[in-house]
Amino acid sequence: MFYEIYASYQYIFVFQVFTFPSASRQPISVPSVFVNDLLKKFDPLSLFQIPLRLPQQxxxxxxFAGERMLKIRRHKMRKHKRRKRYDxxxxxxxxxxxxxxxxxxxxxxxxMHKMLEDYKAFDPEKYIKDIIACAKQNVTKDVSPSGRRKxxxxxxxxxxxxxxxLPPTDYIVKKAGLAGDEDREKIRQLKKEYDEKYRGFLNRTSCSLEKQVNKEKQEYLQKAKIQEKETVDxxxxxEKNTDKVDSAENSDNVKS
Incomplete structure (x- = not known):
């Protein structure tokens, strides 16, 4: 099989000619030394080759993320679903x-329209008058000694x-919620009982001190009462003795 080419003035014709195999075949030989050297250069050397090992070895x-594998997997699935939903x-x-x-x-x-309306309604003359009135105002009149505004x-x-x-006909009595004298005394007694019953562990020392102070007050009052009674007696x-002396002197004067 070989090709024959015929060239003419305008065209080039290529004809493929088929022939039967003959007894004289083309000899096949190993490539030259130059090609073998190239192959050796491209093939890595045995010293630099990585040895293959079985997976068991x-x-x-x-x-590292063994405990969080489910969490990572769930996060990836949510991300995947989110992207699908977005698409x-x-x-x-x-x-x-x-x-x-x-x-x-x-x-x-x-x-912007509201701002433009405000700008259109701006009156420069009124603004200047307000500034002058504010400058003439005495600011020290309504100021406390510390400098703060009252x-x-x-x-x-x-x-x-x-x-x-509320309507104008209604009136709120301001003292309606205040306790009277009797109620105030009852509230004080109830508060004292509550403190002794439920808060005794907190103010036990204060209760003992209060009892001691009350006892000393009572003793002092008793002594004061006794002294007052003695002075009165x-x-x-x-007075009785002076009355007797005066009466005796008067009788002597009458007799004389």
């Missing part, structure tokens, strides 16, 4: 973002009925 490497609802998300941007744009435009109490500006939104005896 390799060292077992511990997985599926891509246009829906784009619509939501467009609406969000349009809403923000409308709010911005409304705010503000009025809310009770001087609004009544309690107005604060709770002595004064009465002196």
């Amino acid at each position: 390799s060292a077992v490497i511990e997985i 599926r609802d891509y246009f829906k998300y784009q619509k939501y973002h467009r609406q969000k941007k349009a809403k923000a744009e409308n709010l911005f435009r409304n705010r 503000y009025p109490h809310w009770s001087t500006l609004i009544t309690l009925e107005e604060l709770y939104g 002595s004064n009465i005896n002196l």
